[in-house]
Amino acid sequence: MSNLYEWVRESLMALAYEGTLPVAFQYGFVINALLCALLIGPVLGGVGTMVVTKRMAFFSQAIGNAAMTGVAIGVLLGESYTEPYVSMFGFCVLFGLLLNYTKGRTKLSADTLIGVFLSISLAVGASLLLFVSARVNTHILEAVLFGSVLTVSDIDMNVLLVVTLAIAALGIPLFNRLLLASFNPSLAEVRGVRVQLLEYVFVVMITLLTVACLKIVGAVLVEALLLIPAAAARNLIGSMRGFVFWSMAISTVSCIAGVLIPMQLDLPIPSGGAIIMVAASIFVLTTFIRITVSRFREA
Amino acid sequence: MQGPAIGFEHVSLALGGAQILQDVNFTVAAGEIHCLIGPNGGGKTSLVRALLGQVPHTGRISIAWRDGETIGYVPQGLDFDKTLPVTISDFMALVFQKRRPAFIGLSNRNRALADAALDRVGLLGKRRAKLGSLSGGERQRVLFAQALIPPPALLVLDEPMTSMDEVGGERFEQIIDEVSAEGVTVLWIAHDLAQVRAMADTVTCVNRTILFSGPPAEVLADFNAEVLFSAAALARATAS
Numbered sequence: 381m382s383n384l385y386e387w388v389r390e391s392l393m394a395l396a397y398e399g400t401l402p403v404a405f406q407y408g409f410v411i412n413a414l415l416c417a418l419l420i421g422p423v424l425g426g427v428g429t430m431v432v433t434k435r436m437a438f439f440s441q442a443i444g445n446a447a448m449t450g451v452a453i454g455v456l457l458g459e460s461y462t463e464p465y466v467s468m469f470g471f472c473v474l475f476g477l478l479l480n481y482t483k484g485r486t487k488l489s490a491d492t493l494i495g496v497f498l499s500i501s502l503a504v505g506a507s508l509l510l511f512v513s514a515r516v517n518t519h520i521l522e523a524v525l526f527g528s529v530l531t532v533s534d535i536d537m538n539v540l541l542v543v544t545l546a547i548a549a550l551g552i553p554l555f556n557r558l559l560l561a562s563f564n565p566s567l568a569e570v571r572g573v574r575v576q577l578l579e580y581v582f583v584v585m586i587t588l589l590t591v592a593c594l595k596i597v598g599a600v601l602v603e604a605l606l607l608i609p610a611a612a613a614r615n616l617i618g619s620m621r622g623f624v625f626w627s628m629a630i631s632t633v634s635c636i637a638g639v640l641i642p643m644q645l646d647l648p649i650p651s652g653g654a655i656i657m658v659a660a661s662i663f664v665l666t667t668f669i670r671i672t673v674s675r676f677r678e679a
Numbered sequence: 680m681q682g683p684a685i686g687f688e689h690v691s692l693a694l695g696g697a698q699i700l701q702d703v704n705f706t707v708a709a710g711e712i713h714c715l716i717g718p719n720g721g722g723k724t725s726l727v728r729a730l731l732g733q734v735p736h737t738g739r740i741s742i743a744w745r746d747g748e749t750i751g752y753v754p755q756g757l758d759f760d761k762t763l764p765v766t767i768s769d770f771m772a773l774v775f776q777k778r779r780p781a782f783i784g785l786s787n788r789n790r791a792l793a794d795a796a797l798d799r800v801g802l803l804g805k806r807r808a809k810l811g812s813l814s815g816g817e818r819q820r821v822l823f824a825q826a827l828i829p830p831p832a833l834l835v836l837d838e839p840m841t842s843m844d845e846v847g848g849e850r851f852e853q854i855i856d857e858v859s860a861e862g863v864t865v866l867w868i869a870h871d872l873a874q875v876r877a878m879a880d881t882v883t884c885v886n887r888t889i890l891f892s893g894p895p896a897e898v899l900a901d902f903n904a905e906v907l908f909s910a911a912a913l914a915r916a917t918a919s
Contacts, residue, residue: 429782433763555780556773563757563773567822569733570752571774614762618809620769624782 381541382534388415404643413529413639413651416540416596420589421632423544424602427551427589428610429620429627434562434582438491439479441603442498443590446475448505448599450591451524455512461520463535468591475501476587480579527598527652529639536595543592547585558582596635598652605631608659615666616676634659682832682864683743684709685730690738692725698887699725700736705892709743711880712855712865714895716872721886723868724755727837730866742833751831753822753839761811767821768793768806774825796824801850815842823851827858834858836867840874852878872899 389408396405404410431440450471454464479497483490509521523531551558561568561575568575586606593602613626638655641647647654670676685707692700700722707713715723729736731752759765765773765781771793772781779786785793797803800820810818819839826834834855840848855878859865869875875882876895883892891898 552780553778560773563759564754567754617764619764619766620782623764
């Protein structure tokens with residue numbers, strides 16, 4: 381895959397030097413970040429509609445926070461502090477599965493339980509990160525929290541490619557079954573849906589996606605990119621088709637613009653923050669359209 | 680077609696330390712319309728969930744299935760965000776389309792099936808309407824439509840008339856008559872005693888255990904709605 385990435389980078393950089401593409405494309409790390417944006421944009425947008433439909437927004441926030449703990453554990457265990465994927469995936473998957481397991485076995489409402497887990501993950505993550513911060517460059521931690529296009533490596537791109545393909549391979553054929561249970565679990569079971577098993581599958585999907593997106597969007601902000609494009613699309617759309625495709629489009633445009641705009645305008649802001657600000661601007665625009673244009677009020 | 684017979688033998692069910700059902704015994708004959716009545720909290724829905732295999736129970740529930748027969752289930756309602764951009768057609772795709780995701784739309788074959796079922800409940804003209812914008816009765820009709828795909832041999836209805844409008848109620852009764860004439864077994868949790876008297880072949884009253892079971896003309900002669908919905912009055916009436 382590295383040869384392919386190298387070929388793409390060199391081709392685009394050549395076009396930038398010729399003046400066909402913007403100056404930002406002269407840098408390999410920008411092209412890396414854009415390739416990642418093209419992968420995560422559609423997937424985050426599509427999965428975001430499922431997160432919104434299943435009312436699991438809060439859950440993805442908790443996973444984002446857990447990723448901070450995963451990074452700290454990775455550093456403590458001696459993993460590469462730029463790519464501590466074993467610890468991040470391991471801890472976050474365990475965290476997500478434990479949360480889902482507990483949800484089915486307590487009388488607490490889901491939002492209360494997720495709030496408790498979210499607080500625990502934030503407290504442990506922040507404490508461990510500060511503990512290990514003496515051992516690593518603080519900018520590495522900033523990159524984990526808020527995303528950084530500078531730190532995207534070929535390994536990150538491979539991880540992202542595998543995770544996005546796996547999520548598409550699972551999420552598309554299971555889409556109907558994953559969502560039906562959120563309308564009526566009894567009906568889903570009568571229809572042959574293994575509701576509990578698919579809850580776990582969805583938890584693992586969100587967890588893998590969250591961890592894989594950390595380098596671009598950041599642990600703190602990845603959840604926002606699951607929600608804002610879907611929320612922006614919902615402002616104007618009245619069908620599932622429009623909901624999913626517009627959410628994917630808004631997410632992809634946000635990711636690309638969030639990577640390119642700081643480079644073009646020479647703004648010293650993290651890619652995650654820029655991506656979310658672009659998505660948020662689109663959300664504000666669609667909200668304004670919904671409020672002011674009568675045909676969208678009933679969408 | 681002849682729908683399956685169902686047998687409940689010594690069925691008991693406890694949830695969270697509370698005894699919901701105690702030694703329930705009755706049978707549903709093949710192809711009949713069998714209504715379950717009883718006070719709220721009496722265990723009717725739990726009995727249906729036990730039949731559907733969704734709650735652990737003791738005793739034996741038997742369904743005399745033939746090859747390829749399926750169950751149609753109309754739940755009490757849906758719990759979802761009413762602002763979601765999900766149309767009636769989208770919902771039908773979520774319910775019965777296996778692999779093709781709802782956001783791609785129904786396949787031609789499945790669209791024909793969905794349209795026929797929606798036409799049957801009088802909602803074909805609203806198939807592009809948002810599920811959240813429908814009245815409670817209309818949503819109930821959508822749930823009824825999905826239960827008709829594929830054509831069921833056993834139709835289980837959990838209080839489908841709770842929020843049904845007049846048009847929907849008439850359509851509902853008409854379809855029950857039609858599927859019953861085709862031989863489908865109908866197990867129906869009902870509240871309207873007049874409707875039960877008019878449509879049921881057999882009625883069973885459940886309040887933790889079976890209080891009575893038989894043809895409505897025989898077993899409902901001395902009952903009125905007030906007695907049915909009051910557990911205390913029901914206990915007095917059945918004791919006398």
